[in-house]
Every structure is written in structure tokens, then in C-alpha cells.
Amino acid sequence: MKLLxxxxxxxxxxxxxxxxxxxxLLASLPGVFVLTVFFGxxxxxxxxxxxxxxxxxxxxxxxxxxxxxxxxxxxxxxxxTALLLGIALPPYAPWWLIAIGVASAIxxxxxxxxxxxxNPFNPAMVGYVVLLISFPVQMTSWAPPRGLTENVPGLLxxxxxxxxxxxxxxxxxATPLDVLRQNSGLMMxxxxxQAPQFGRWAGIxxxxxxxxxxxxxxxLLYRRIFTWHAPVAFLASLALMAALFYDGGxxxxxxxxxxxxxxxxxxxxxxxxxxxxxxxxxxxxxxxxFGALIGILVYLxxxxxNYPDAVAFAVLIANLCAPFIDHYTQPRTYGHRPPAREDA
Amino acid sequence: xxxxxxxxxxxxxxxxxxxxxxxxxxPAGIPRELVLxxxxxxxxxxxxxxxxxxxxxxxQLLAAASSLVSAxxxxxxxxxxxxxxxxxxxxxxxLSAPCIVLECDGEDRWVELPAPPADYRELEIPALLxxxxxxxxxxxxxxxxxxxxxxxxxTHHHIDTLxxxxxxCEPYITADDSLMRERAADILEGVAVLRHILRPREVLIxxxxxxxxAIEALRHAIGDQPxxxxxxxxxxxxGGEKQLIExxxxxxxxxxxxxxxxxIVCQNVGTAVAVRDAVVHGRPLIxxxxxxxxxxVARPGNFEVLLGTPxxxxxxxxxxxxxxxxxxxxxxxxxxxxxPHPEAPVIKTSNCLLVPTExxxxxxxxxxxxxRCGLCAEACPASLLPQQLFWFARGKESEKLxxxxxxxxxxxxxxxxxxxSHIPLVQYYRAAKADIIQQxxxxxxxxxxxxxxxxxxxxxxxxxAEREAKRAAxxxxxxxxxxxxxxxxxxxxIQAAIARAQAKKAAQQQAPEASPEEKAAAARQAxxxxxxxxxxxxxxxxxxxxxxxxxxALEASVKKLEEKLAxxxxxxx
Ligand code: SF4
Ligand code: SF4
Numbered sequence: 001m002k003l004l005x006x007x008x009x010x011x012x013x014x015x016x017x018x019x020x021x022x023x024x025l026l027a028s029l030p031g032v033f034v035l036t037v038f039f040g041x042x043x044x045x046x047x048x049x050x051x052x053x054x055x056x057x058x059x060x061x062x063x064x065x066x067x068x069x070x071x072x073x074x075x076x077x078x079x080x081t082a083l084l085l086g087i088a089l090p091p092y093a094p095w096w097l098i099a100i101g102v103a104s105a106i107x108x109x110x111x112x113x114x115x116x117x118x119n120p121f122n123p124a125m126v127g128y129v130v131l132l133i134s135f136p137v138q139m140t141s142w143a144p145p146r147g148l149t150e151n152v153p154g155l156l157x158x159x160x161x162x163x164x165x166x167x168x169x170x171x172x173x174a175t176p177l178d179v180l181r182q183n184s185g186l187m188m189x190x191x192x193x194q195a196p197q198f199g200r201w202a203g204i205x206x207x208x209x210x211x212x213x214x215x216x217x218x219x220l221l222y223r224r225i226f227t228w229h230a231p232v233a234f235l236a237s238l239a240l241m242a243a244l245f246y247d248g249g250x251x252x253x254x255x256x257x258x259x260x261x262x263x264x265x266x267x268x269x270x271x272x273x274x275x276x277x278x279x280x281x282x283x284x285x286x287x288x289x290f291g292a293l294i295g296i297l298v299y300l301x302x303x304x305x306n307y308p309d310a311v312a313f314a315v316l317i318a319n320l321c322a323p324f325i326d327h328y329t330q331p332r333t334y335g336h337r338p339p340a341r342e343d344a
Numbered sequence: 345x346x347x348x349x350x351x352x353x354x355x356x357x358x359x360x361x362x363x364x365x366x367x368x369x370x371p372a373g374i375p376r377e378l379v380l381x382x383x384x385x386x387x388x389x390x391x392x393x394x395x396x397x398x399x400x401x402x403x404q405l406l407a408a409a410s411s412l413v414s415a416x417x418x419x420x421x422x423x424x425x426x427x428x429x430x431x432x433x434x435x436x437x438x439l440s441a442p443c444i445v446l447e448c449d450g451e452d453r454w455v456e457l458p459a460p461p462a463d464y465r466e467l468e469i470p471a472l473l474x475x476x477x478x479x480x481x482x483x484x485x486x487x488x489x490x491x492x493x494x495x496x497x498x499t500h501h502h503i504d505t506l507x508x509x510x511x512x513c514e515p516y517i518t519a520d521d522s523l524m525r526e527r528a529a530d531i532l533e534g535v536a537v538l539r540h541i542l543r544p545r546e547v548l549i550x551x552x553x554x555x556x557x558a559i560e561a562l563r564h565a566i567g568d569q570p571x572x573x574x575x576x577x578x579x580x581x582x583g584g585e586k587q588l589i590e591x592x593x594x595x596x597x598x599x600x601x602x603x604x605x606x607x608i609v610c611q612n613v614g615t616a617v618a619v620r621d622a623v624v625h626g627r628p629l630i631x632x633x634x635x636x637x638x639x640x641v642a643r644p645g646n647f648e649v650l651l652g653t654p655x656x657x658x659x660x661x662x663x664x665x666x667x668x669x670x671x672x673x674x675x676x677x678x679x680x681x682x683x684p685h686p687e688a689p690v691i692k693t694s695n696c697l698l699v700p701t702e703x704x705x706x707x708x709x710x711x712x713x714x715x716r717c718g719l720c721a722e723a724c725p726a727s728l729l730p731q732q733l734f735w736f737a738r739g740k741e742s743e744k745l746x747x748x749x750x751x752x753x754x755x756x757x758x759x760x761x762x763x764x765s766h767i768p769l770v771q772y773y774r775a776a777k778a779d780i781i782q783q784x785x786x787x788x789x790x791x792x793x794x795x796x797x798x799x800x801x802x803x804x805x806x807x808x809a810e811r812e813a814k815r816a817a818x819x820x821x822x823x824x825x826x827x828x829x830x831x832x833x834x835x836x837x838i839q840a841a842i843a844r845a846q847a848k849k850a851a852q853q854q855a856p857e858a859s860p861e862e863k864a865a866a867a868r869q870a871x872x873x874x875x876x877x878x879x880x881x882x883x884x885x886x887x888x889x890x891x892x893x894x895x896x897a898l899e900a901s902v903k904k905l906e907e908k909l910a911x912x913x914x915x916x917x
Contacts, residue, residue: 020715
């Protein structure tokens with residue numbers, strides 16, 4: 001009689017990549033919900049259309065690379081990329097903009113590098129930056145939140161905005177981050193009072209969206225989908241930078257730490273983007289450095305850069321640094337002194 | 345309360361231990377035939393001292409230790425040696441190895457054992473170690489290192505802590521647990537012997553907190569002996585020697601070193617009982633406790649098994665249904681290896697036979713890409729970066745692998761267990777380790793043959809030089825003779841004439857060397873001859889399929905000679 005020969009271990013934990021990705025999708029729901037409440041159905045349409053394009057691109061790439069479709073589509077990673085891009089893009093973006101972004105993300109940033117696991121850059125952020133550089137106008141027009149406009153677009157409007165972009169006149173408004181950047185001469189309190197975009201702690205709508213993503217992120221942490229190191233380091237360093245340059249709320253102030261934590265893509269970035277394992281540093285210490293670096297970069301770009309939000313650029317720069325971070329943060333192996341490095 | 349330490353990482357796989365704990369230890373009985381591999385331990389195989397056809401009694405020596413790191417094999421029951429031949433053995437390679445096959449007579453008659461000492465404490469330590477060695481004891485937790493060797497190295501160090509390894513952290517296995525429950529007193533007797541040999545400052549028995557009965561039994565058996573039972577939270581792999589040491593002492597065994605280097609000796613509870621049997625009762629190691637479990641057996645449990653019992657016999661004692669399982673694992677689900685032949689025997693290191701159904705332990709799904717999630721690094725008890733090791737292993741980057749401490753991987757499987765992409769990480773590490781070891785060996789061999797080749801070259805040159813020197817000496821002697829003769833020549837014309845003739849001859853002899861042209865021609869000739877010889881050797885080497893290194897070296901020599909020849913020809917051309 002001949003029995004099977006397989007290598008140990010013979011038992012396996014319940015975890016799977018598919019499960020990880022599905023939980024990430026699930027955890028984004030509160031954030032997406034809040035965005036929809038405040039800014040209408042634009043984000044939802046973005047996500048759905050992005051998902052369709054992402055699956056098509058993924059299938060195309062897999063087919064070209066002669067990989068089994070079902071097996072690789074099953075990891076749901078394309079859907080996560082679509083989700084992140086759909087949320088990051090302005091609501092009511094035209095279909096072609098989204099399609100170009102998703103195609104760059106999936107085809108260029110992911111499959112050109114060899115597919116999932118081999119991409120040095122976060123695909124969604126690559127897609128975002130490609131669009132930002134190529135179509136700055138479309139990328140910087142954000143819808144006004146509920147409360148500042150009477151008619152928040154419904155589902156039909158959103159679909160029309162996406163697929164028949166000529167027939168839809170999107171109302172746009174500067175985001176709170178824009179307002180702050182363009183501020184000249186107003187004390188923080190006055191700015192807060194004058195500009196309608198500001199809410200209790202940060203921008204109207206934005207603050208709640210950020211809190212909702214924070215909640216989703218905490219759930220992911222609780223489910224141990226990722227470790228706390230990168231997000232916490234990121235948020236802490238961003239807050240620290242903001243505190244350093246807060247300047248007591250003067251007209252030269254860069255905004256309060258709380259404002260920065262609850263503005264733009266901060267929480268989305270902290271728990272859904274920089275936690276993308278593929279393109280981040282690998283060790284625990286490495287992830288602390290990685291997160292902190294992103295926090296600093298986000299602040300620098302927000303304060304002195306020329307773009308509506310900084311998370312995408314900051315993440316890409318940090319992706320670039322990840323191999324170096326890895327090299328210098330190799331953990332100490334059992335029974336070893338701190339690892340010897342061949343210093344360059 | 346003793347301060348406990350934690351080790352990095354670790355996992356909590358389902359324990360599945362209750363299945364095999366419902367009944368006390370059962371004797372497995374005597375099968376028709378026992379198969380005793382000569383190598384059931386780490387180190388050199390034992391050398392048979394019996395011949396086929398010979399009658400043997402229970403406990404009789406069948407094969408003796410063949411070197412310092414080796415262990416003898418004894419007859420587990422009485423019978424006839426029917427063969428000494430290759431049989432399938434439980435080994436990760438799945439290969440066969442030399443075994444002594446014993447036809448059992450069912451009478452189970454003991455050989456007359458040497459009388460045990462009235463009190464072992466009166467024996468010298470070396471004599472005690474001798475007894476342990478002669479009993480054939482090898483680490484029974486799974487590694488199978490000869491116990492006497494470990495203890496001997498312990499006596500060379502100052503040992504402050506003796507650790508008795510009882511966590512048995514692998515799922516399913518309960519052999520040690522049942523031993524501790526049922527034979528705590530025997531364990532303590534063994535521990536007393538070990539204590540006597542090593543004289544440690546303290547003795548700790550380490551256990552996971554999932555074995556309350558065993559803890560109770562041990563505490564009861566200890567009484568007022570200076571032995572402490574230390575209980576810590578259940579976490580795999582707390583039973584790994586290095587991890588256990590860290591939990592109990594907070595110290596780490598240096599990479600590449602031994603626990604004895606930091607004043608610690610670790611022994612498994614099963615080994616302690618074997619030591620007690622050997623020293624107190626004079627009995628060699630001929631049986632062990634083995635867990636038989638998995639859904640493909642109807643009555644899982646722990647068995648006292650004669651070494652050499654074919655696995656299928658043991659499985660049948662537990663109600664094995666071979667149609668329900670396509671896999672037989674020796675050891676636990678995390679670190680055990682599959683045994684392709686159920687006729688392979690139970691050996692000294694067989695702590696568990698696991699026959700899981702496909703539903704129970706499903707075969708892994710196809711591996712997906714590594715998403716670098718880092719879960720593996722979080723789980724790794726050696727604080728390695730398994731995802732990086734995986735990356736380098738696939739790229740066969742040996743240098744990077746060693747730089748990332750591949751050889752500190754204990755192959756515990758925690759990384760593969762948590763990996764969401766189902767990558768068989770450990771398999772990659774094993775292959776990479778084997779590759780690197782092979783590379784090192786090849787390198788050594790090549791180095792060796794290079795040295796041999798160089799030594800040969802040097803010898804040839806030296807011989808040539810010696811011949812040259814002899815020729816020169818002869819010449820000098822001749823000259824001297826000629827001179828001496830010339831000096832005497834004034835008196836004897838005949839002698840003088842002879843001397844003159846000799847001198848002339850000597851001059852003639854000297855002449856060719858003096859003539860540069862002739863010298864060059866001779867050198868050329870010599871070089872040509874050398875070249876021809878070397879070319880022939882090169883051709884031979886190639887034809888014989890010699891190692892690359894030798895061929896390259898020969899090629900280099902040929903080239904050198906060709907160059908030399910060319911340079912010799914140049915001035916005349
Ligand atoms: S657990 Fe698996 S997928 Fe995650 S980093 Fe490790 S090897 Fe890669
Ligand atoms: S098998 Fe090796 S790399 Fe994996 S967790 Fe265990 S020690 Fe770490």
C-alpha cells in the first residue's frame with residue numbers, strides 16, 4: 001500500500017487571502033455610507049463602475065498572462081483596488097476618468113510588475129496619481145456636502161454624471177483642505193467662521209467620513225487583518241507634525257492636529273491604503289518607520305504642496321523607500337545579537 | 345510565583361487532544377514480526393552483533409553503538425533474527441534503510457539482565473552515563489539525539505537548570521500527557537537520576553496549562569523533592585526546546601549553540617522514564633508510548649508499543665479504517681512527516697501516529713501569491729521574516745537566505761499555518777536548507793580536490809627539483825674528483841691522463857648547459873613533453889567525467905604550458 005507524501009505542516013489555519021480582502025471590503029462600508037449620505041450617490045457609482053472595469057482589466061491581464069481566471073480573480077484583490085480608487089476619486093467623475101485610473105492601477109501598477117504580491121507600489125495610488133497629473137481639473141472638483149447644497153444628487157443623477165458626463169452639471173466646491181491652503185491672512189477661528197465648509201472639527205461631511213473609516217479600521221484591527229503599527233505611526237506622526245506647525249491658530253497656522261486627522265483621506269489612508277501589505281515594509285519596526293514616514297510626508301505635501309490631498313503621493317514615496325526600510329529593520333532572530341548589516 | 349517569559353510569535357491551532365485521552369495507556373501487544381532500523385536516532389547507525397537465524401531473548405543486544413554519537417538496539421521481545429536487510433523506515437525521505445528483522449516467538453522471555461546497582465548514587469558518573477548509553481536511549485520527544493551524549497556534554501558544562509520538557513505543544517499528541525498522568529512517579533525517579541548526574545541548581549518541569557491532570561499528578565509525585573512544576577499558557581510551539589528555555593528562563597540559546605552553553609539541559613519526560621528504567625532496573629529501551637489518533641481510527645488512544653512494531657499493526661489495534669485516510673503522519677500535524685509505507689516500524693522517536701481524514705485535515709489548496717501581509721513574521725517563534733525567506737528561497741539567493749538566518753528556522757510550521765495564501769513555506773525552507781548544505785559540501789569537495797591537485801603538482805615539482813639537485817651534486821662530485829686527480833697528476837702521468845680525460849668529460853657534460861641555444865631547445869622539448877602529458881590527462885579527465893574543478897584546473901595547466909612553450913619558441917623563431 002502506498003500513502004500520500006506531503007510536507008508538514010498538515011494543519012492549516014482558517015485564514016485565506018480571499019477572506020482578508022473580503023473583510024477589507026466589508027470594513028469600508030460605514031465610510032462609504034457616510035460619504036453617500038453627505039455627498040450623494042457619486043462615490044457608490046464610482047466604486048461599482050471601478051469594480052466592473054477592475055474585473056475586466058484583471059481578467060484581460062490574467063488571460064494575456066495565461067493564468068487561470070477563476071483562481072486569481074478569487075483573491076478579490078482587484079475589487080479592493082477598485083474600492084479604494086472609487087472612494088478616492090471625486091464623486092460624479094466621468095466614466096472614462098475612472099476607467100483610465102483603474103486600468104493604470106490594474107494593468108500598469110499591478111500586472112506589469114508581475115501581479116499581486118510583486119507590485120512595489122500601491123496600485124490604487126498609482127491610478128490616482130496618474131489621473132491627478134493627467135486630468136487635474138476633473139480630479140480637484142469635489143461635490144459640496146449635504147447642508148451646503150439643497151439637492152444632493154440621487155442615484156439617477158449619479159449614474160448620469162458618470163455615464164453621460166456632458167448632460168450633468170456638477171456643482172463643485174473647494175474642499176476644506178483647499179480652503180485652508182489658500183487661506184491668507186485669516187486667523188483660524190475667523191476662517192472657521194467664514195468658510196461654510198467647516199464643521200465641528202474639520203470639514204462638514206469629511207469629519208464623519210473619516211470617523212466612519214476609523215471605525216472600519218478598528219474593526220479590521222480587532223479581526224487582526226493587519227497590525228496596529230503602520231496606522232498608529234502614521235496618525236501619530238501626522239498629528240505631531242500638525243501640532244508642531246499649529247502655531248496657536250494664527251493666520252499662518254497649518255491647521256490643528258484634529259483637523260488633519262479628520263480631513264481628506266487620512267483615515268482611509270491609515271487603515272485601508274498604507275496597510276496594503278504588498279507595498280509596505282515587512283517587519284514590525286519597519287512598519288512603524290513606514291507609517292511615520294507617510295505621516296510626515298502627508299503633512300509636508302498638504303502644507304506646502306500643490307495638490308488637493310497628499311496621501312497618494314506620500315504613499316508612493318514611502319513605497320519607494322520600503323526596501324531600504326526593510327534592509328535596516330530586520331528583526332533580531334532568536335539566539336542572535338542584532339543582525340549584522342553589510343553596510344552600503 | 346516564578347516569573348515566566350514569553351517567546352515571540354506562536355499560534356493557537358485547535359488542540360484535538362481529547363480524542364486520544366479517553367482511555368488509559370494500552371499495551372499494543374506483540375506482533376508477528378518486529379523491524380528494528382539500525383538508525384533510530386541522530387548520529388551513526390548501530391552495527392549488528394547478531395546474525396540471521398540467531399535466537400535472541402528480550403532485552404538482548406542486537407546492534408551496538410558504532411561511534412560516539414550513536415545508540416545500540418535491543419530485542420524488544422524474544423524470537424529469531426530472520427533477516428538483516430533494507431526495509432522501509434519512518435524517515436522524511438521515505439526511503440528504506442538497513443533493519444534487523446525479528447520473528448517473534450510470542451514467549452517474551454527476558455535475557456538475564458545485569459543486576460542493577462542497589463543504589464545508583466554509589467556509582468561513578470561515567471558508569472551511570474555508560475549505563476544510559478548501553479540502554480540505547482535517544483531523545484524521545486522527536487529529535488532522537490542520543491541521551492548519553494547530551495548528558496555527557498552537560499557534565500562538561502556548569503549546568504544551573506535542568507528542564508524537563510512536558511508541554512507537548514503539538515495538536516493531537518498526548519503521549520507525554522498520558523505518561524505524566526499515569527507514571528508521574530517513574531518520571532520523578534528518572535529526574536532524580538538526571539539530577540544526580542548533572543547536579544543542577546534547579547529542576548523545572550515545564551507544562552502548558554491545558555494538562556491539569558498531569559500537573560496534579562506531577563505535583564503529587566514530587567512531594568518535597570527540589571523539583572518545580574512550571575505551568576504556562578498554551579501556545580504552539582512552547583515545546584520547542586529553544587522556546588521552552590526562553591519561557592522558563594528568559595534566556596536564548598545562542599544561534600548554532602547548545603543549551604548547555606548557557607548552563608541548561610533539556611530532557612523530555614519520556615526520556616526521563618527511559619533513564620529510570622535503565623539505571624534503576626537495568627532495562628534497555630525496548631518500548632515507548634505512542635499516540636494513535638485521527639478520525640480514521642475508531643479507538644484513538646495511547647499505546648505502550650514495542651519498538652519495531654509495524655505501524656499498520658499498531659493502527660489496527662486502534663481500529664484503523666485504511667479507506668478513510670490517505671495519509672499516515674508520524675508526529676503531529678505541525679511538524680510530523682508522512683510515512684508512505686504503513687509497514688514501516690515504530691521507532692524510538694515515534695511519539696504519534698496520526699491518520700486524519702481528508703475532512704479533518706484537508707490537503708492545502710493551491711498556493712496563491714504572497715501578499716506580504718506579515719502574518720507569518722508575526723507568528724514566527726524564531727523572529728525570522730518568513731516572507732523574505734520565501735522570496736529568497738524561490739530566487740535561490742543563498743547568501744540572502746543565510747543573512748536572513750534561514751538556519752535558525754526550526755521548521756515549526758507556524759508561518760505556513762497562518763499564511764492566508766496557503767504557501768507551503770516550510771517546504772521551501774527545507775529545500776533551500778538542503779540546497780545550501782549541498783552547495784557547502786560541493787564547495788568543500790571542490791576545495792578538497794583543488795588542494796589535492798595542488799599538492800600533487802607541488803610534489804611533482806619537488807621531485808623534479810630533487811632530481812635536479814642530485815644531478816648537480818653528482819656533477820660536483822665528478823669535478824672534485826677531477827681536481828683531486830689533477831692535483832695528484834704531477835706525480836703520476838697515467839693518473840693525470842685519466843684525470844685529464846675525466847676533466848674533459850666533465851667539461852663536455854657541462855657544455856650543453858652552457859650553450860644557450862641547446863638549453864632552450866632542451867627546455868622546449870621538456871615543455872612539449874609536459875604539455876603533451878598534461879593534454880592527455882585533461883582528455884582522460886574529461887572522458888572519465890571528472891569533477892568540473894579538476895577539469896578546469898587541468899585546462900588552466902595546459903594553457904600555462906602552452907604559453908610557456910610559446911614564450912620559449914619566441915626568441916629562436
Ligand atoms: S503569511 Fe503568507 S502571504 Fe502573508 S507575508 Fe507571509 S508568506 Fe506572504
Ligand atoms: S517554520 Fe521557520 S520560519 Fe516558519 S515560523 Fe517556524 S521558525 Fe519561523
